[in-house]
Amino acid sequence: MARKLQVQEEVSPNLIPMIDIMFLLLLFFMLSADMGQRELEEVVLPKALAVKEEKEEPGVRMNDKLVVNVFHRYDGEAKDCVPYKNAEVCREKKHWRIGIRGKDYTDLKKLEMQLKLEADPSRAAPMAKLSSGQKVPTSDRTVLVRADASAPYGFVQEVMNSCAKVGIYKLECGAARPPDSELKKAGG
Amino acid sequence: MAGSQNIGEASDNPVAINVTAMVDVIFCLCLFFMCSLHFKQLQGKIETWLPKDRGIFQGEASSLVKDEIAIVMRWDPTSRSTVSNIRFQKPAASEDELMLAVRAIADDYDRAGNTTYPLIIDAQPDVPWQDVVHIMDLCKRNNIQRIEFAAPERPIE
Numbered sequence: 001m002a003r004k005l006q007v008q009e010e011v012s013p014n015l016i017p018m019i020d021i022m023f024l025l026l027l028f029f030m031l032s033a034d035m036g037q038r039e040l041e042e043v044v045l046p047k048a049l050a051v052k053e054e055k056e057e058p059g060v061r062m063n064d065k066l067v068v069n070v071f072h073r074y075d076g077e078a079k080d081c082v083p084y085k086n087a088e089v090c091r092e093k094k095h096w097r098i099g100i101r102g103k104d105y106t107d108l109k110k111l112e113m114q115l116k117l118e119a120d121p122s123r124a125a126p127m128a129k130l131s132s133g134q135k136v137p138t139s140d141r142t143v144l145v146r147a148d149a150s151a152p153y154g155f156v157q158e159v160m161n162s163c164a165k166v167g168i169y170k171l172e173c174g175a176a177r178p179p180d181s182e183l184k185k186a187g188g
Numbered sequence: 189m190a191g192s193q194n195i196g197e198a199s200d201n202p203v204a205i206n207v208t209a210m211v212d213v214i215f216c217l218c219l220f221f222m223c224s225l226h227f228k229q230l231q232g233k234i235e236t237w238l239p240k241d242r243g244i245f246q247g248e249a250s251s252l253v254k255d256e257i258a259i260v261m262r263w264d265p266t267s268r269s270t271v272s273n274i275r276f277q278k279p280a281a282s283e284d285e286l287m288l289a290v291r292a293i294a295d296d297y298d299r300a301g302n303t304t305y306p307l308i309i310d311a312q313p314d315v316p317w318q319d320v321v322h323i324m325d326l327c328k329r330n331n332i333q334r335i336e337f338a339a340p341e342r343p344i345e
Contacts, residue, residue, distance in 0.1 A: 015207055019211060019214070022214045030221055048324070051325075148317065150317075154313025160337055169238040173321060175232060175325070
């Protein structure tokens with residue numbers, strides 16, 4: 001009888017190690033989640049070896065940097081774009097978007113207005129009117145252009161042209177550093 | 189025999205805590221972070237400049253003597269590739285040949301004591317951005333630090 005009772009004893013699993021592991025996993029995922037980059041669009045950056053690593057510069061906060069994304073749309077008919085899927089150049093203008101902080105600025109007039117707003121605080125004096133012919137100070141604002149590798153240069157040139165029109169002349173081109181495994185292959 | 193019992197057993201703790209809800213929440217959080225995980229891409233930047241005598245500035249460029257190296261890039265639809273050459277020179281057969289020519293001009297400027305010459309990239313709009321960045325990358329690796337982009341032609345007023 002006593003034996004039978006022992007068998008019927010309730011087996012309670014010890015949950016503590018599992019909770020410990022769960023907490024560790026949670027901590028790992030929370031720390032490695034790249035929430036800071038959420039404002040950036042999904043862009044397949046061109047690869048380059050000579051890229052300068054993005055670091056906080058003295059006096060310039062990363063959040064202050066103006067990032068202009070030139071990216072391929074991932075909705076509508078652009079979703080099934082064959083050249084883009086094959087990592088070739090997509091020359092369909094409708095498939096491309098220009099975005100700043102998640103907002104669409106494909107309309108170049110809108111883009112220019114936004115760039116002017118962004119450039120003004122870094123200008124030594126207010127911008128003169130176009131018709132005056134007077135030389136006006138340029139803006140010290142730096143713009144990081146993150147354009148997709150499959151984008152034709154023309155779209156990037158439109159962004160550059162808008163920057164030049166509002167007096168922004170410092171540009172940075174976003175590029176991705178190939179992984180070390182690829183570098184070794186190329187070297188070997 | 190209390191030592192052999194589990195820590196979480198009711199006999200040890202007079203107040204039993206129901207951890208099921210907490211485990212559920214942690215599972216949900218874990219699932220959320222796992223699904224939204226996006227490993228940081230190793231990305232950086234290549235510094236470039238735009239010409240200051242374009243856009244709102246309608247004045248003339250300050251210097252008429254061009255101390256610059258200009259690389260012209262155009263898309264060849266027949267070979268489906270980008271053809272690059274130094275302005276007024278014949279197209280380079282390979283990237284190495286192009287960079288050798290660039291380096292030769294840069295060395296001439298260095299010997300003349302001119303260290304502020306820019307390398308200007310003048311690419312046609314249909315050239316893939318990847319190819320433009322590749323040329324910029326090659327130039328940076330060849331110690332050409334000042335890279336500028338040619339402005340598009342001004343419309344006739």
